[in-house]
Amino acid sequence: MWGLEHIWWVPILPLIGATINGLVGHLLSKRAVGVVAVGSTGLSFLVALAAFGNILGLAPDQRVYESVLFTWIQAGSFTAEAALQVDPLSAVFLMVVTGVGFLIHVYSVGYMGHEAGYPRYFAYLNLFMFSMLLLILGANFLLMFIGWEGVGLCSYLLIGYYYEKQSASDAGKKAFVMNRIGDFGFLLAIMWIFWTFGSIDYTTVFPVAHDKLALGGLAVTGITLLLFLGATGKSAQIPLYTWLPDAMEGPTPVSALIHAATMVTAGVYMVARCNALFNLAPMTMMIVALIGATTAIFAATMGLYQFDIKRVLAYSTVSQLGYMFLACGVGAYVAAVFHVMTHAFFKACLFLGSGSVIHGMSGEQDMRQMGGLGKKMPMTHATFLISTLAIAGIPPLAGFFSKDEILLSAFLGHTPGHLLYWVLATIAAAVTAFYMFRLYFMTFTGELRAEDHHVRDHVHESPNVMTMPLVILAGLAVVGGFLGLPMIEGGHALKNFLDPVFAQPGHAAGGHDVSVGLELLLMGVSVGMGVLGILTARYYYSVKPEAAVELLNKGGMIKSIYTLMQNKYYVDEIYDALIVKPIVAVSDKGLWRFFDVKVVDGLVNFAATFFMGLGSMFRTAHTGLTRSYAYAMVFGGVFLAGFWLFLSSGK
């Protein structure tokens, strides 16, 4: 079968592109660099498409293909193969990553056209593609971990792309450190898995998980909690989410690809991949759902009063990722993956749209300077509106189907407190609709508020190379949801496709027994919440903008909540006070001033003083005349030899 057998080309092609651009890119013309980067990703996408077709052609219970490239590590009982695995789950991710990745590469050609370090950018981006594909396709935890680290590295490199800028390099470091905390948990989990199962291959671990581990036992809970710690780092969940808004310092296509569509969903992928383990740990599932729901509402409220267009989207990403984890936490992995897919479409579109806006606004990101762009940038406007409607959950756009499925799953879930999650998520849906349309109205309607007349005169629609990806993504945001269309009565296309991965023994992963009426009622509630959010936003930011100002000027509760939200609940400051400051203080006062100066230096000084004193006692014997030593040696030798002679003659 052409496709699956060549699956290793999928990650290798971007790696080749990254190597070419990274090593000799500066010698090539910009056009050549673009051709290499886009071409390698495009070819990779084609191979992935072929592989996907092959997977579809197989019988549903045989849709697992493993290709062992070579034995990578062999030490004792530990074996790690460099093996790639394609199953429905990775196939869906494969399509999203290569497809969206390809579009964003195309977009980048236009967006980054004027930047210095053009080849460097594409080398990183291609390297990211390689790492992400390795993460998805790896057939064991170690290979996934390599990809996991690789995407973290690329994320760091790309956030800090404008490394001359202090804030950008700081943001890169922040992302890296936050990710490392999560990676630490992931690594421990891998070790624990190897300890428990004696293997790190998916095909060895997952089938026996149910037999080897007790339901809710310590081992499985520990492993899954550590795995989830890794996921919170990579997917920006509470408490490790603060890096993602800062990550917006990177170029906008990077935000779209890495910090919206692909890398941040790696945590979801990992949890979904390890569903066999998570299903055995109800406590972890509860925590996952709780964290997901909390993050969803928490991040959504933080997005309410941001003025940086990309930051709003960043908080919205965090919030949407919360939805995905909520879905995972209530066992609705299909809904989570579904939302990953639809979210990739509309969020990438939104980010790229915002990039287009920023491009048109000559780099301005503050929404207070924008307004009325709809007329000047019709393509961007149209695609942006579609995506905003999608994220707000308005039927029949993609976001509606996936979000609604998550809400339904939460409502019907088995996890304790699932109704609370449902309430939180529903409120978050309204808030999402509100702030997204706030963004939309502030940007595209009304009058242009920019003060700088250069900017005002320069506003223009982006070139085709940038708008075409927007159109494609917006189209996908429209139709992407239809995969989940026949959802009433026993599953839909995506569910049927993914079910072999999630159908584990001992767990009911089948459809919910739910009446059509209840389902329609829930749909109505969520759509109603969305519409409510939209209308509120329209009132305050389009119809009667002064009302918002009035509301604020009244002071009191609303004012303080506003301040709290605008300052992101002071989470960064709390982290600083609770973690960074104490560590610095302990290192400074305790480790340095006390332990190093007093204890270590003290010991050294004591040793020196001691031997100096001792030496001063023996100094008299040390004449410095080598010959006297030689004499002493000879006399010693004579004495020893004579003594030995005396002893042996006595026998």
Added chain:
Amino acid sequence: MTLALVETAAKIAFVFGLNIGVFAPLLGWVERKQSAVMQDRIGADRADVFGFTIIGLFHTMSDTIKLIFKEDFIPRGADRIMHTAAPALALIPALVAFTVIPFGGHYTLWGHNVNLVVADLDVGALFVFAISSLAAYGVVLAGWSSNNNWSFLGGLRAAAQMFSYEVAMGLTIIGLVMFYQSLSLVTIVEKQNEFWHWGIIWHWPAFILYFTCAIAENKRIPFDVPEAESELVAGYFTEYSGMKFIMFWMAEFVEVVTISALCVVLFFGGHHLPFVTDAELISGLGGALYPNFANLAAMGIGILTFIVKVIILIFIQMTIRWTLPRFRYDQVMALGWKLVLPASLIWIFIVGVGILSGIMPRP
């Protein structure tokens, strides 16, 4: 016992005669004549006996006679003993090194087994290097004992240069030793019985390195900084005349022969004819019918082959001598330490990999 003594004495006589009696005087003539040919001159042709010059060959004789009857001069303030001993110290090691070089193979003559090497040592190759490392003393002492700054500088240069290249030279043949699995030169020659086992086939980089080191060790152009006449008058033998002077020259020529002979033994199959093994040669000469005669003939052919190969290599050395200009002193040292030494280490590594991976099949 007596026969063995006679045999050894004969071999020693042959080796010494070949070196002192034939090669050393002839090389003086060859050097003159070849340079003349290369530089489109006539060269020395004035010495004659009854009007016959024989392309200048009589110059060898006249030179010898002249130098023997020249005044033996020892400068004031020189260390007399060292000054006298130094030329001998330079010449003797060059001659002694030849004792372990096989100039033929094994032959059975009238029931008596003849092995054409003066001493078949288990550590033959090491012995050659050990002895040739002593040659430096003669030069160094000559420079030191002459009480002359030019000589002294020449001696120091010679010492540094010879010690440096000794290290590299020892390393160049390690690969060969690994290949033939023996330090004994006789064994090495025996293993080159077939043409495809000759050292030069696999070890030509080692040959290039070894040849370079050997020329440097011999202090001949382009490595003749110890006696650079434009800088140091004549270096370490500035203060020598007469027979002592001629001994330095003889030492140099004998070393030229020794280097060539060692190269032949290590890289060019020793006395073996290409594509003809010893056994084939003897049987081809009628070994079944007249074993003694065939062995004797094979011995003659073997020695002749050996000498022809040696002469070819001498010719190459002479050509190099009259082709290349002299290196500067720092260039000489840099070449030795920074190029030849690392290159020979790398070559050892390559040979090791080649042998272990089976690419280089050992004979």
Added chain:
Amino acid sequence: MITVNHYIALSAVLFVIGVVGVLTRRNIIIVMMSIEIMLNAANLLLVTFARQSGDMTGHVFVFMVMAVAAAEAARGACDHPRVVQEPRDGGY
């Protein structure tokens, strides 16, 4: 008939000569050479006993002694110029 005792005696004589050299000479180079004499005396004994017992471990030891002597010589040779240059420190 030559015996081990011959070699022991010869080795002892050489060793003692080395000791005397170390004790009486002031030139540090000669002192180092005297040490070499002592090492060689020990080597001779090692080789002798190796031959007597048929165990080549003695040869290995000699090999090691040579390596150490070479290292020592290299170091000493570097040190010597400094000692000569600063005669106050080199007051052997």
Added chain:
Amino acid sequence: MEILMFNLLGGLSVALALGAIISKRPVNSAINLIGTMFCLAGLFAMQDAHLIAALQVLVYAGAIMALFLFVIMLLNVREKVGAESRRQPYWQLLAVVSAGALFVPLVTLGGGKILKFKEAASGFGTTAAVGRLLYTDYILPFEIASVLLLAALVGAVILTKTKIR
């Protein structure tokens, strides 16, 4: 024959060693010592230690003594008559006496017994045999020796480098 060789080489080595420690000029000392090394190499060869004999010439006579000689000549350490002439007869007497005292237990090392050589096994002392020992049982000391030589090399470079500045 054997006893003749032993007497010749042994006597020569003792004489040369004496010459090495007595002669006034360092160069003469070095030359004498080279002779001693050579004689000892002969004695090694007499005891079937062929590899050690070759190494003795190569390492001791060829390298170590060459280094000494080179240093002596480089510094031109001619007769430091001034330093050496301040003889201290008492010290010298003491040295000879104490060395003589050391000699007594050394020669009686055999405990008065006459130890005879056995016939050497075939292959004794050959390169292959010693090499096999070096690369199997004594590989660790062998490697440590190589590290030692490397350290000496680095040390030599550093010590001489500071001189140039």
